[in-house]
Amino acid sequence: MPEVPPLPRRRPHRRSLLAALGASGAAAVGLSFGLDGCSEKVRLGANGEEAKLNFYNWDTYIGKDTLKNFRAATGVDVNMSLFANNDELFAKLRAGNPGFDVIVPTNEFVTRLRVADLIQPLDHAKIPNFRNLLPEFQSVVFDPGRRYSIPYTWLVLGIGYRKSKMQGVPDSWKWLFDSDRYKGRIGLFDEADDLVRLAAKYLGHSIRNVPESLLPVIEAMYIRQKKNIRVFHEDNGQDLLLSGDIDIVLEYNGDIAQVMQEDDDLDFVVPKEGTLINSDCLCIPRGAPRPDNAHRFINYLLDAKVGADISNTIMYPTPNGAALALMPDSYRQNRAIFPPKDRMAVSEYGDFEGVERTHQFDELLTRVKAA
Amino acid sequence: MAENVEEPWFRARGMFAALLSGPVLFLFAFLLAPLAIIWGYSFGHTQGLKEIVVDGTFANYAHALNPLYVSILVKSFVFAVVTTGLCLVVGFPVAMAITFAKPQSRAWLLLLIMLPFWTNLLIRTYALMAVLRTQGYVNVFLGFLWNNLSQIMATAHLGHLAPFQPLDLLYNNFAVILGLVYVQLPFMVLPLYSAMDRLDRSLLEASLDLGAGHLRTLFQIVVPLAMPGIASGVLVTLIPSLGAFLTPDLLGGGDSQMIANVIERQFKAANDWPFGAALSFLLMYVTFAAIALQSMFTPKGGRRG
Numbered sequence: 138m139p140e141v142p143p144l145p146r147r148r149p150h151r152r153s154l155l156a157a158l159g160a161s162g163a164a165a166v167g168l169s170f171g172l173d174g175c176s177e178k179v180r181l182g183a184n185g186e187e188a189k190l191n192f193y194n195w196d197t198y199i200g201k202d203t204l205k206n207f208r209a210a211t212g213v214d215v216n217m218s219l220f221a222n223n224d225e226l227f228a229k230l231r232a233g234n235p236g237f238d239v240i241v242p243t244n245e246f247v248t249r250l251r252v253a254d255l256i257q258p259l260d261h262a263k264i265p266n267f268r269n270l271l272p273e274f275q276s277v278v279f280d281p282g283r284r285y286s287i288p289y290t291w292l293v294l295g296i297g298y299r300k301s302k303m304q305g306v307p308d309s310w311k312w313l314f315d316s317d318r319y320k321g322r323i324g325l326f327d328e329a330d331d332l333v334r335l336a337a338k339y340l341g342h343s344i345r346n347v348p349e350s351l352l353p354v355i356e357a358m359y360i361r362q363k364k365n366i367r368v369f370h371e372d373n374g375q376d377l378l379l380s381g382d383i384d385i386v387l388e389y390n391g392d393i394a395q396v397m398q399e400d401d402d403l404d405f406v407v408p409k410e411g412t413l414i415n416s417d418c419l420c421i422p423r424g425a426p427r428p429d430n431a432h433r434f435i436n437y438l439l440d441a442k443v444g445a446d447i448s449n450t451i452m453y454p455t456p457n458g459a460a461l462a463l464m465p466d467s468y469r470q471n472r473a474i475f476p477p478k479d480r481m482a483v484s485e486y487g488d489f490e491g492v493e494r495t496h497q498f499d500e501l502l503t504r505v506k507a508a
Numbered sequence: 509m510a511e512n513v514e515e516p517w518f519r520a521r522g523m524f525a526a527l528l529s530g531p532v533l534f535l536f537a538f539l540l541a542p543l544a545i546i547w548g549y550s551f552g553h554t555q556g557l558k559e560i561v562v563d564g565t566f567a568n569y570a571h572a573l574n575p576l577y578v579s580i581l582v583k584s585f586v587f588a589v590v591t592t593g594l595c596l597v598v599g600f601p602v603a604m605a606i607t608f609a610k611p612q613s614r615a616w617l618l619l620l621i622m623l624p625f626w627t628n629l630l631i632r633t634y635a636l637m638a639v640l641r642t643q644g645y646v647n648v649f650l651g652f653l654w655n656n657l658s659q660i661m662a663t664a665h666l667g668h669l670a671p672f673q674p675l676d677l678l679y680n681n682f683a684v685i686l687g688l689v690y691v692q693l694p695f696m697v698l699p700l701y702s703a704m705d706r707l708d709r710s711l712l713e714a715s716l717d718l719g720a721g722h723l724r725t726l727f728q729i730v731v732p733l734a735m736p737g738i739a740s741g742v743l744v745t746l747i748p749s750l751g752a753f754l755t756p757d758l759l760g761g762g763d764s765q766m767i768a769n770v771i772e773r774q775f776k777a778a779n780d781w782p783f784g785a786a787l788s789f790l791l792m793y794v795t796f797a798a799i800a801l802q803s804m805f806t807p808k809g810g811r812r813g
Contacts, residue, residue, distance in 0.1 A: 224779070227779075252556075253557040253558050328777065329773075329777065329778075330777075363762045366761070366762045367679050367761060367762075368679040369761075371757070371758075380641060380642070380643060382642045382643075382678065382679070492554060492557065495777075495778055495780075496783075499773055499774075499778035500576075503576065503577075504576055506762060506765040507579060507583075507765060
């Protein structure tokens with residue numbers, strides 16, 4: 138394995154809840170000062186907007202000096218606050234934009250925010266660095282022509298495992314969903330949407346538009362498998378794997394890549410059936426007070442050098458081709474960060490298919506657990 | 509001046525109202541009003557992604573009374589009853605020991621009972637995970653004993669033991685019950701202690717003098733006299749256990765889903781607030797029923813102040 142610096146956690150865990158509360162509390166205070174700061178002299182930028190920007194981002198998801206450098210380049214102060222998951226982001230915007238200029242939702246929430254009319258179309262003339270993006274990210278199914286969202290990172294779900302406890306490479310969803318080979322050592326994600334759709338993928342169906350007729354089959358499979366499952370985890374699968382509580386787990390590639398630095402016996406594989414691709418995107422919410430600064434900021438993040446700087450810190454896969462070209466081999470060759478091409482070819486983006494579906498999938502998981 | 513002091517409170521209307529308005533306002537603004545809103549949601553439905561339309565529908569309650577959710581509610585109730593029973597069995601002797609301890613050590617023992625409150629529930633639960641996990645303290649200790657035993661047997665030519673298999677202590681219903689008992693125990697001990705502290709010792713001496721054994725004294729004198737404490741202990745243990753979601757979430761396995769976990773998901777991932785509200789109120793009705801039952805079984809006619 139090439140040497141890779143430790144990956145930061147993207148999704149804060151429950152154990153960091155207190156810290157997160159403290160952080161968001163501080164952020165909220167910062168924000169309210171920002172919003173009320175009008176009584177002081179307002180510093181205007183060349184574009185006539187106040188030289189400020191409110192950025193709502195995941196934790197540890199930006200380069201060390203990115204915001205400082207942006208200020209040096211443009212004179213615009215970036216005020217960053219943090220959210221823990223998409224549900225929280227959605228809940229904040231649901232009752233009206235409290236003053237954010239740039240947000241970072243995951244692709245399915247890009248759709249959800251668009252359907253709810255909570256984000257605005259982008260002005261591509263103000264984002265010339267768009268050409269730095271790899272061609273496959275310049276137009277995607279969930280946002281054709283990238284009218285509303287600019288990709289920031291992408292990530293996949295896959296299988297993290299302890300090599301010494303496996304019989305061969307567990308390169309099929311079968312070992313998680315439909316087999317007692319690793320009885321009592323399996324950890325699954327406690328997310329109904331992901332579980333239902335990946336099971337459909339395992340059964341040979343697309344992740345999108347899982348047919349009604351397949352749902353009872355999936356439910357029966359999970360009920361059968363339940364006795365073999367040790368735990369439904371809350372996105373802390375990498376820790377359970379590292380501590381030896383389980384040996385095989387459904388998790389995000391970045392999270393597993395992180396613990397692979399600490400334990401040589403751990404590895405990550407995208408199953409041969411393919412998986413669910415996620416992508417965190419930069420969007421401008423409706424009612425953003427400083428849309429021009431927002432466009433400048435998005436354009437700045439797409440710069441090759443800036444993008445490479447960010448990737449060096451956060452170590453998630455980048456959709457930015459120009460930035461990727463500047464990255465060392467240790468990043469480009471990391472199999473956990475960049476799964477093989479043939480596996481990516483059979484993988485898909487998920488789609489937001491309406492609240493009814495969300496309720497349906499949730500109830501399916503409730504039935505599985507109650508069975 | 510003196511007249512003012514001796515005036516009954518109900519004549520000092522202004523003063524009384526001023527003092528009371530704070531708590532009443534607080535109760536209304538931060539408890540009753542939000543509860544009323546959630547209660548309203550339970551008669552509504554989600555429209556699109558943002559709106560909740562309250563249209564007086566009973567669909568959420570009908571859905572909540574589906575056997576699936578009723579069975580989860582029943583299961584949660586079983587968890588809560590088992591937890592309460594264990595807390596009572598463990599807590600009663602503890603409370604008694606504190607009551608009969610020397611006065612100077614009593615304060616320290618009470619402090620020990622209350623000490624866990626100084627730590628956040630989340631942190632206590634994570635600590636319990638560190639104790640119970642596959643490579644946790646319990647398993648490491650047992651493994652150490654096992655290996656030593658194996659070595660002793662080998663030196664005595666009795667053959668080797670099989671290698672130590674760590675016990676599965678975490679991510680199952682056992683862990684959930686243990687976690688709930690651990691968290692709820694102080695709530696049981698404190699009311700028991702306060703009931704027994706007021707107990708008239710001479711009654712115990714009389715019972716023993718008149719020939720009753722210790723056990724008979726315990727069950728015929730101490731338990732009936734401590735009944736108000738037992739009742740309030742049971743109540744303050746049962747209700748929070750019924751609504752626990754953090755403990756089953758962190759310590760439970762695939763089989764440990766409690767009703768509060770389902771409710772939590774409705775407000776977050778499933779984004780179905782009206783249904784979550786209906787489930788919450790269903791849980792509250794069950795709780796009220798438990799309180800009503802408790803008051804029926806509590807001996808009437810305040811036998812002590």
